[in-house]
Amino acid sequence: MHVAFVAYDGMTALDFVGAFDPVTRVETMGYAPLDWDVCAPAETVTATGALALDVDAVDQSLSGYDMLVVPGGMETRELIEQESFVDWLAIGRDADVVASVCTGSLLLGAAGMLDGRRATTHPSAYDRLEEYCEVLPERVVDEGDLVTARGVTSALDLGLRLAERLTDAETRAEIATQMDYPHYDPAAVVTR
Numbered sequence: 001m002h003v004a005f006v007a008y009d010g011m012t013a014l015d016f017v018g019a020f021d022p023v024t025r026v027e028t029m030g031y032a033p034l035d036w037d038v039c040a041p042a043e044t045v046t047a048t049g050a051l052a053l054d055v056d057a058v059d060q061s062l063s064g065y066d067m068l069v070v071p072g073g074m075e076t077r078e079l080i081e082q083e084s085f086v087d088w089l090a091i092g093r094d095a096d097v098v099a100s101v102c103t104g105s106l107l108l109g110a111a112g113m114l115d116g117r118r119a120t121t122h123p124s125a126y127d128r129l130e131e132y133c134e135v136l137p138e139r140v141v142d143e144g145d146l147v148t149a150r151g152v153t154s155a156l157d158l159g160l161r162l163a164e165r166l167t168d169a170e171t172r173a174e175i176a177t178q179m180d181y182p183h184y185d186p187a188a189v190v191t192r
Contacts, residue, residue, distance in 0.1 A: 001032070001033070001034045001035075001066045001067065001166060002035055002036070002037075002064070002065050002066050002067075003023060003034065003035070003036040003037075003065060003066065003067040003068075003069065004036070004037055004039045004057070004062055004065040004067070004068045004069070004092060004095070005019075005020055005036060005037070005038050005039065005069050006039050006040070006062075006068065006069065006070045006071070006089065006092075006104075007038050007039065007040040007045040007047075007053055007055060007071070008040055008041065008045060008073075008075060008079065008085070009042070009045055009046050009047075009075065010046075010047070010048070010073050010074060010075030011045070011047045011048070011071045011072070011073040011075060012047065012048050012071060012072055012073040012074075012101075012102060012152055013047040013048045013049055013051045014152050014153065014155055015071030015072045015073060015101040015102050015104065015152055015155045016047060016053075016071040016101075016155075017155070018101065018152070018153065018154075018155025018156045018158070018159060019069050019071070019099070019101055019149075019155045019156075019158050019159040019162070020069070020159065021156075021159060021179070022156065022159030022160045022162070022163045022172075022175050022176075022179065023036075023067075023069070023159050023162050023163055023166070024036060025163065025175045025178065025179070026163050026166050026167055026171070026175070029174075029175065029178065031166075031167050031171050031174075031175075032166055032167050034166065036056075037056040037057040037065075038053060038054070038055050038056045038057070039055065039056070039057040039060065039062060040053075040055040040057075040058065040059075041058070041059050041084075041085065041088065042055065042058065042059070043055055043058050047073070048073065059088075061091050062088065062089065062091045062092030062095075063091050063092065063094065065092060065095050066095055066096045066097070067095055067096060067097045067098075067099065067162070068092040068095040068097070068098045068099065069099045069100070069101075069158075069162070070089070070098075070099065070100040070101070070104035070105075070107055070108060071100070071101050071102070071104050071155070072100065072101050072102030072103030072104040072105070072106070072107075072121070072122065072152075073102070073103065074103075076103040076104065076106045076107055077103070077106070077128075079107060079110075080106055080107060080109075080110035085107075086107070086110045086111050087111075089107055089108075089110075089111045090111035090112060090113070093111065093112070093113050095145075096145060097145055097146075097147060097162070097165065098113055098145065098146050098147075099146075099147040099148065099149075099158060099162060100119075100121075100147075100148050100149070100158075101148075101149045101152070101154065101155040101158050102121060102122045102125075102149065102150070102151055102152055102154070102155070103121055103122055103125050103128075104121075104148075105119045105120065105121040105125075105129055105132075105148045106121065106125060106128055106129060106132070108132075108146075108148070109129060109131065109132025109133060110132070113146065114129075114132040114133035114146070115132070115133070116133070117133045117134070117143055117146055118133060118134045118135075118136050118141055118143060118190075118192070119132075119133050119134075119135065119136070119141055119143075119146065119148040120135065120136050120137065120138055120139075120140070120141045120148050120149065120150045121135070121148065121150065122150065122151040122152070123137070123150070123151065136190055137150075138150070138188060138189070138190040139154050139157055139185075139188040139189070140154065140157050140158055140161050140188060140189040140190070141189075141190045142161060142165075142189055142190065142191045142192070143191075143192045144191075144192060147161060147162065147165075149161075156179075156181055156183075156184070157183075157184055157185075157188065157189075160172050160175065160176055160181070160184045161189055163175050169186070172184070
C-alpha cells in the first residue's frame with residue numbers, strides 16, 4: 001500500500017498529523033507493510049503554528065498512489081480557486097481510497113471527486129461543501145473509496161478508520177490503545 005499525504009502551506013497541523021500518525025502506525029507497529037510520501041508543490045510546507053514539514057515528493061504526480069489523504073485549513077478557501085493546485089490534486093482521484101479531514105473535502109469537491117457523493121467537513125463549512133455534494137454531520141463518512149472526517153480533531157478518527165480499513169478492527173483498537181485515544185467510536189462512522 002502506497003499512501004500520499006497531501007500537504008500545502010496554511011494547512012491545519014492537526015488535520016495532517018492527526019491522520020498521519022495512526023495510518024503510519026500500521027507499518028511502524030508491524031501490522032502490515034505500508035509506505036508513504038508527503039506530497040506538496042514545494043520542498044517545505046508550513047502548517048498552522050509555523051510547523052514546517054519537509055516534503056518527499058515535490059510537485060510530482062499523485063497518480064499511482066493507493067490512498068490519498070488531504071488535510072484542511074483556512075487556506076482551502078483560496079486553494080479551491082487555484083486551478084494548478086486543484087488539477088494536481090485531481091490526478092489522485094484514481095486512488096483506491098481518497099480521504100480528507102475538515103475542509104480538505106472542499107479541495108476534493110473542487111477537484112470533482114465528490115460529485116453524487118456524501119461527505120462531511122467542519123460545521124462552519126457545511127454551506128460551502130453543499131456546492132459539491134450531500135453533506136452529513138457525522139464525525140466520519142465512509143463511502144468505500146471516499147472517506148471524509150468532520151472538524152480538526154476528527155483527523156484522529158479518520159486515521160484510525162483508515163488504519164482499520166488497511167488491517168482490521170482489532171488492529172485499529174490496538175493502535176488506538178497505543179495512542180492512548182479512547183474516544184474512537186465505530187458508531188460515529190457512517191458507511192454506505
